Amino acid sequence: MPQTFAPRHAGTLATSVLILGAAVVLPQTLGLFTLLQLTVYAVMAILALSLSITWGLGGVLCFGQAAFFGLGGYTYAVAVTNFGESTLPILLAVLVQALVALCLGWFMFMGRLSDLYVGVVTLCTSLILFNFANSTSDPWYRIGSAALNGFNGMPAIRGINIPFLPGALLSPVQSFVLTMLALLAVYLLCKTIAGSSWGRVVAATRQNPLRAELMGYDTARVKLGIFVIGSAVAGFAGCLFVNWNGFVSPDVFGLSMSAQIMIWMIVGGRETFVGPIVGAFALQALVSRLGVGSEINANVVLGGLLMIFVVLVPRGILPTVRDGLLSLGRKWGPGKTREVN
Amino acid sequence: MLNTENLVVRFGGVFALGGVDFAMTKGEVHCLVGPNGAGKSTFFKVVTGQIAPTSGRVSLGGSDITGEGSAQIVRRGIGIKMQTPQLFDDMTVEDTIWLGAYRGRGKAHARRRTAELLDELRLGEVARAEVGKLAHGLRQRVEIASVLAGDPELILLDEPAAGMSDADVDFLAALILRLRGQHSFLVVEHDMRFIRMIADRVTVFHNGKIFLEGRSDAVLSDQGVKDIYLGKGKAHA
Ligand SMILES: Nc1ncnc2c1ncn2[C@@H]1O[C@H](COP(=O)(O)OP(=O)(O)OP(=O)(O)O)[C@@H](O)[C@H]1O
Numbered sequence: 001m002p003q004t005f006a007p008r009h010a011g012t013l014a015t016s017v018l019i020l021g022a023a024v025v026l027p028q029t030l031g032l033f034t035l036l037q038l039t040v041y042a043v044m045a046i047l048a049l050s051l052s053i054t055w056g057l058g059g060v061l062c063f064g065q066a067a068f069f070g071l072g073g074y075t076y077a078v079a080v081t082n083f084g085e086s087t088l089p090i091l092l093a094v095l096v097q098a099l100v101a102l103c104l105g106w107f108m109f110m111g112r113l114s115d116l117y118v119g120v121v122t123l124c125t126s127l128i129l130f131n132f133a134n135s136t137s138d139p140w141y142r143i144g145s146a147a148l149n150g151f152n153g154m155p156a157i158r159g160i161n162i163p164f165l166p167g168a169l170l171s172p173v174q175s176f177v178l179t180m181l182a183l184l185a186v187y188l189l190c191k192t193i194a195g196s197s198w199g200r201v202v203a204a205t206r207q208n209p210l211r212a213e214l215m216g217y218d219t220a221r222v223k224l225g226i227f228v229i230g231s232a233v234a235g236f237a238g239c240l241f242v243n244w245n246g247f248v249s250p251d252v253f254g255l256s257m258s259a260q261i262m263i264w265m266i267v268g269g270r271e272t273f274v275g276p277i278v279g280a281f282a283l284q285a286l287v288s289r290l291g292v293g294s295e296i297n298a299n300v301v302l303g304g305l306l307m308i309f310v311v312l313v314p315r316g317i318l319p320t321v322r323d324g325l326l327s328l329g330r331k332w333g334p335g336k337t338r339e340v341n
Numbered sequence: 342m343l344n345t346e347n348l349v350v351r352f353g354g355v356f357a358l359g360g361v362d363f364a365m366t367k368g369e370v371h372c373l374v375g376p377n378g379a380g381k382s383t384f385f386k387v388v389t390g391q392i393a394p395t396s397g398r399v400s401l402g403g404s405d406i407t408g409e410g411s412a413q414i415v416r417r418g419i420g421i422k423m424q425t426p427q428l429f430d431d432m433t434v435e436d437t438i439w440l441g442a443y444r445g446r447g448k449a450h451a452r453r454r455t456a457e458l459l460d461e462l463r464l465g466e467v468a469r470a471e472v473g474k475l476a477h478g479l480r481q482r483v484e485i486a487s488v489l490a491g492d493p494e495l496i497l498l499d500e501p502a503a504g505m506s507d508a509d510v511d512f513l514a515a516l517i518l519r520l521r522g523q524h525s526f527l528v529v530e531h532d533m534r535f536i537r538m539i540a541d542r543v544t545v546f547h548n549g550k551i552f553l554e555g556r557s558d559a560v561l562s563d564q565g566v567k568d569i570y571l572g573k574g575k576a577h578a
Pocket residue numbers: 352355356357375376377378379380381382383384424
């Protein structure tokens with residue numbers, strides 16, 4: 001497998017231009033309904049990228065990415081209800097999740113849990129949160145002026161406003177632009193990490209933790225670092241989701257949430273960062289199509305797709321297509337690309 | 342510089358190490374020999390913190406390092422090439438060596454050291470190749486380069502010549518002799534020709550214990566040692 005996380009400036013630039021272009025052009029060409037749909041797809045693409053950081057880059061198999069997504073949503077909801085302004089709540093959605101991941105990760109990585117147990121612990125964390133959030137219907141469960149409302153969820157949550165101007169709430173179109181810009185920022189964050197010296201150490205830890213350790217790298221700390229970053233980004237996605245939805249309920253912690261994220265990643269291709277973005281957009285579009293005529297169960301289709309990909313296209317769409325094109329280019333392209341072996 | 346005191350490692354009912362008192366001094370090229378299952382690799386793993394000893398102590402340069410983690414021990418100045426290759430298969434040769442040099446020393450040093458080692462180990466041709474796609478002998482050399490990159494005082498090599506051509510073995514022996522001023526070497530090997538080329542002293546392991554230790558020529562010509570290799574060791578042990 002090629003070192004696909006290495007920075008490829010051409011690809012990065014093209015992707016950035018594409019995202020930026022979509023943020024500028026689409027509001028002028030698409031209707032509000034489609035824009036709203038694309039907004040939530042972009043939120044989920046950010047969530048997929050958060051798992052790209054934790055799992056794709058760091059090799060930390062996190063089965064409970066929804067825990068941080070959901071907590072990010074609830075953190076934002078509670079904070080914005082109390083403050084009546086969104087700037088600090090957005091920061092809190094990110095910082096609180098970084099802190100939660102630091103505590104959980106400290107126990108998992110410094111305790112040298114095996115990869116499998118890390119998966120189990122993160123999965124259990126999201127399930128515990130799901131159950132807990134469901135059991136908070138009693139009015140006693142409130143933080144400041146925000147009641148958690150159990151399985152009914154928290155309705156009518158304030159959206160994002162222009163920083164420190166509570167009166168200037170973003171319109172749906174502005175929210176779309178903001179979400180696309182956030183997607184771009186997170187994508188560039190991923191590329192920056194992967195291209196940095198520390199990113200190389202992260203890749204080394206993922207590929208062979210023993211060798212990394214025998215080079216003197218503290219692999220537990222490396223994994224903890226990447227876990228904190230990935231979780232913080234998931235928290236950010238949760239906050240954007242609540243901004244889109246105006247509502248948050250325990251479903252954000254659900255098992256199907258965590259599973260979906262992994263499916264987007266696997267189908268799109270987890271070795272790249274564009275893959276999970278494409279996977280998130282394409283599969284959500286597919287599911288919403290299927291949802292219209294309700295004869296077909298969307299979950300069955302998703303499960304089937306996952307199996308097909310795992311067996312037939314194990315590396316996912318993006319890496320497979322790219323390597324296919326590269327090898328075609330090598331066959332017919334002008335002069336062979338130099339390959340030392 | 343490296344000492345162990347009554348080192349014992351037990352796997353269930355098997356004593357992989359049954360009380361090893363080992364010592365080597367700075368600047369030495371020291372070889373460990375012994376039949377399969379004698380406990381040589383286990384000894385390396387204990388010294389580098391990959392296995393905690395059942396009892397006994399390990400000290401490096403006078404400080405007790407028993408029970409410390411691998412990364413911690415490595416930072417004290419030990420580098421190890423394991424018996425089974427431990428590399429980053431998707432990474433290039435260049436990046437692998439860079440990773441060995443980068444830790445604790447920064448980018449500028451890592452870049453310079455990588456260039457030096459690519460040259461010194463004649464890996465320039467394959468610098469951009471992925472490690473996983475190289476032939477076995479080359480991979481061994483990449484791993485050795487990545488160990489050297491950390492500039493450890495003490496270098497442990499577990500069967501570095503295994504699977505190498507005669508020319509590669511000669512190259513490796515010359516390299517060790519060239520570097521012996523800067524590092525101490527502890528080398529597990531079966532290849533007697535190689536051992537004769539490099540070793541100052543030789544320690545013979547047998548059934549988890551030290552059978553004999555001494556100057557290279559004396560140990561290698563010892564009749565008891567020859568018998569162990571032919572499977573008659575028990576009579577002399
Ligand atoms: N993880 C383990 N669990 C149980 N037994 C082990 C383990 N590792 C090694 N052993 C046993 O300990 C003994 C010593 O093994 P070791 O690998 O140290 O031998 P060695 O001298 O390196 O042999 P070789 O020349 O074949 O590499 C053997 O009997 C082996 O089966």
